[in-house]
Amino acid sequence: MTMLRITARLLRRGLGGTLMLFLGIALFEFINPVIGDSLGGAEVVQGLFDQLPPGMRAIAQVQPDFFIEAGFAGFISLGFTHPVYFVLVSSSVVGFSARSIAGEVDSGVIALTLARPVSRRVAYLARVAGLLALSLGLALVGVLGSWIGTVIVDLPAGTGLRDYGALFAASALLAWAVGGMVLGVSAASSTTGRVVGWATAVLVVLYFIDYFAELWSVLETLGPFSVFRYFDPAIALVEGRVPWINVLVLGGAGTVAIVIGLLVFERRDLPV
C-alpha cells in the first residue's frame, strides 16, 4: 500500500507535462493514417518513398518494396519509427526516471519518504511501478491515436486487434528499456541534469548507431548494440507479433538496468 501511495505521488508530480506528451503522441500517430489515406495507395507511397535520398529512407528502417508488401499497415508503422515519436517517448520516460530518484535526491524531497519507515527497496520499487505504468500509458496512447486515425479515415490497412496488441507490446517494451536504463543511472546519481544529459547523449548515440548501421554497410556490425534495432513496429502491425529476440533484448535491457539500479540504490549514500 505504501509503495502504491509513493507511486501515485510520483506520477502526480509532473502530471500536466506527462498528459501533454501523451496528447502529442496520440495526435502524431493519429495524423499518420490520415496522411496515408490522402496519398492514395501503397504503390503511390512506395513510389514517393523510392524518390527519397538513402539518408532519409534509412530513418524508416524498411526493406525495398516494403510498402508494396506491407501496404498501409507498413505506412502506419512509420509513425512509430519516426524520430519525433522517439523524442516524445524518450523525453517522457527519461524525465520520469531522472526526476524520481536523482531529482528527488537533488532537491532533498526523497527524505520525506526515506525518513519514515519505508525501506529503500520499497521506495525504489515504487519508482519501477511508476515507470511500468508510464511505459504502458505511452504505448497505449500511441496505439490508440493510430487506431482512431485508421478508423476515422477508413484506411484499408488490414490491421486487427492482434496487430495493435503486438504494437502496444513492442512500444511498451521500448519505453521500458529506455526508462529502465535511465532509472538505473538515476539510482546512482544525485543531480537531474547529469542524468538527463547522459541519457540524452547515450540515446542519441544508440539511435545513430541503428541509423548508420542501416545506411553504411561497414557499420552494420554495430547495429545489434542499439536498443532501437529491437523495436520493430512493422512486424507488429503486419504480422501481429513481436519477435522473441526483441522481447528478450528490450525487456532484458530495462530489467537488468533496474536490478543493478536497485543494488546501487540500497547501498549508496544519500546526501539529503
Add this chain to the structure above:
Amino acid sequence: MIVPQTSPLSPSSVDPAEPANAIVLDAVSKRYGTFAALDGLTLGVPHGIIQGFLGPNGAGKTTAIRILMGFLRASSGSSSIFGLDTWSAGVQARERVGYLVTADALYPDMDGIDQLDFAAKISGRNPVLRTRVLDALELSSATLAQRLGSYSKGMRQKLAIVAAMQHDPDLLVLDEPSDGLDPLIQQHFETLLRERRDAGRTVFMSSHDLAEVERTCERIAVIRRGQLVANGTVQELSRHYRRTAVIRFRSAIPDGLAQIGEIEYADARTGTVRLLIADDINPLIQALSYADVAHLGIEEPQLQNVFFGFYDGTQVETSDIGSAAR
C-alpha cells in the same frame, strides 16, 4: 564503548525494557577519501530529554544526523535508535522517529494538507498531534489549502515541523528547526518541544541559535571536526569555562595573581587587572583579603563564549563532563 545512562527525568512512559539511551552513536566515523566528516564520534542521548547538538559549520552535525536517519552509511562504528541499528534495521527504527526535512524538501505541487496526509500515511501512524501543532505554529486551514509553491520559507518550515511531529513520534530528530520562524512562533515551538519531553518523548536537535538551545535543551553536545568536544548540561559546560574577574586596586597590583588565574590585562597606572579564573574563586578571595581593593567584579561565563571557545578550539575539551557525558 557507550556508558549506559538513565534519563535524568525518568519519565514514566519509558518502557523499562528499552535500551538506556534513545540514540547511540558509538565511535562513528564517516570518511570521504582522506577527509573525515566524522571521526570516532561517540554520543548517547538519554530518553525523555531535549538534547542540543551544536558545532560550527562543517563540524559534522548534519552528517551525524544523516547517519542516524539511514541516509548515509558510517565508514566505521555503529549508530542505533532505541537499540536498533540505523542502517541494517533502519525501517523499524524509523517507525518511532519524526524527522524534520529541510523546508525546501517538500513537494511544491502539493497543497499543505495533502502533504501532511501523505506524510502521515507513509508513517503508518495517525496524526494525533496535528491539530495541536498546527495551532501552536499558527498554520490556518486557508494556508494549508494552498500549494506549497506559494508558501514563504517560514511557512514551509512550519509545515515541515507539523509533518515531523504530527504522529507523536517517540524521538524527534530536528536539524535547525527554528530556521525561518519568527520569534513568537519560535516561542510556541519551544513550548511544543517541552510538552513532548514532558510526555516522555526524546528530542535531538541541532541549532545555531544558542539562546534557543539554552532555553530549551537539558543537555548539549558540541562537536568540532567530527569529534565530540563537550557533552553535558548548560551548567556543567559553563562551569568549565573561566569567569572573568575585573579588579581595581588602590595600591600597587599585588604579586601572585598569575598563580590564581590567567592575567588577560593589567594596567599598573590605574591598578586594574582582568583575570581569567577557573571554577573555584576561593583562592582569589583569599589573595584579595590582603590587598586594598577599590573594585571587584566577576563576570559569569556567557554560554555564547563557552561555545565560541569550543568552536575555535580555545576551550578545553570537556566531553567527559559528569558521569553521564557519553
